[in-house]
Amino acid sequence: xxxxxxxxxxxxxxxxxxxxxxxxxxxxxxxxxxxxxxxxxxxxxxxxxxxxxxxxxxxxxxxxxxxxxxxxxxxxxxxxxxxxxxxxxxxxxxxxxxxxxxxxxxxxxxxxxxxxx
Amino acid sequence: xxxxxxxxxxxxxxxxxxxxxxxxxxxxxxxxxxxxxxxxxxxxxxxxxxxxxxxxxxxxxxxxxxxxxxxxxxxxxxxxxxxxxxxxxxxxxxxxxxxxxxxxxxxxxxxxx
Numbered sequence: 148x149x150x151x152x153x154x155x156x157x158x159x160x161x162x163x164x165x166x167x168x169x170x171x172x173x174x175x176x177x178x179x180x181x182x183x184x185x186x187x188x189x190x191x192x193x194x195x196x197x198x199x200x201x202x203x204x205x206x207x208x209x210x211x212x213x214x215x216x217x218x219x220x221x222x223x224x225x226x227x228x229x230x231x232x233x234x235x236x237x238x239x240x241x242x243x244x245x246x247x248x249x250x251x252x253x254x255x256x257x258x259x260x261x262x263x264x
Numbered sequence: 265x266x267x268x269x270x271x272x273x274x275x276x277x278x279x280x281x282x283x284x285x286x287x288x289x290x291x292x293x294x295x296x297x298x299x300x301x302x303x304x305x306x307x308x309x310x311x312x313x314x315x316x317x318x319x320x321x322x323x324x325x326x327x328x329x330x331x332x333x334x335x336x337x338x339x340x341x342x343x344x345x346x347x348x349x350x351x352x353x354x355x356x357x358x359x360x361x362x363x364x365x366x367x368x369x370x371x372x373x374x375x376x377x
Binding site for chain 2: 151178179180182187188189190191192195196197205237239241242251252253254255256257258
């Protein structure tokens with residue numbers, strides 16, 4: 148059971164470079180999300196998807212792009228990296244439980260530590 | 265405007281005693297409230313949740329209490345164990361929108377042997 152897999156685990160970029168953070172889940176979950184966590188802060192939503200072909204912006208979407216061509220994959224693209232994007236990035240997936248009392252919990256990957264110099 | 269707040273950045277308790285972590289929210293439209301636990305260099309993992317129609321949910325050593333009138337929830341851990349030392353995040357979501365969960369800033373719990 149792989150769950151949610153994120154690659155790479157660590158990445159160092161120079162300002163202005165672009166890159167893609169990969170996220171894949173093998174649980175056939177409908178929903179996938181990208182969050183970032185800055186020191187001393189909670190997780191802030193960047194983008195999310197409710198299914199293949201459907202994405203929407205979260206709280207802090209600027210500087211990031213996403214697409215969802217398959218149920219399994221939800222890559223996050225940094226268009227032109229900036230030092231303010233130095234953070235830990237978490238991908239998460241979830242399903243629509245539709246019933247009490249399970250709620251709608253998120254399954255997280257182990258994160259990508261990104262540093263932009 | 266932070267919709268979910270955890271006002272205590274850290275908490276230290278003795279092994280065997282009760283740990284109480286608190287969380288406040290402002291949006292009365294939230295349907296679910298969840299607690300996640302996070303160890304260093306790992307992703308958060310789900311711990312326990314409660315629906316807005318309930319006032320208590322218990323799972324082993326963990327109990328979550330919800331006070332809707334005060335827009336306040338708390339996580340009780342009894343008895344606390346050293347392995348419980350971690351960062352605990354409070355989160356809230358609306359039904360069908362788990363992917364849009366809103367998180368607090370977290371409370372670092374340290375359980376001393």
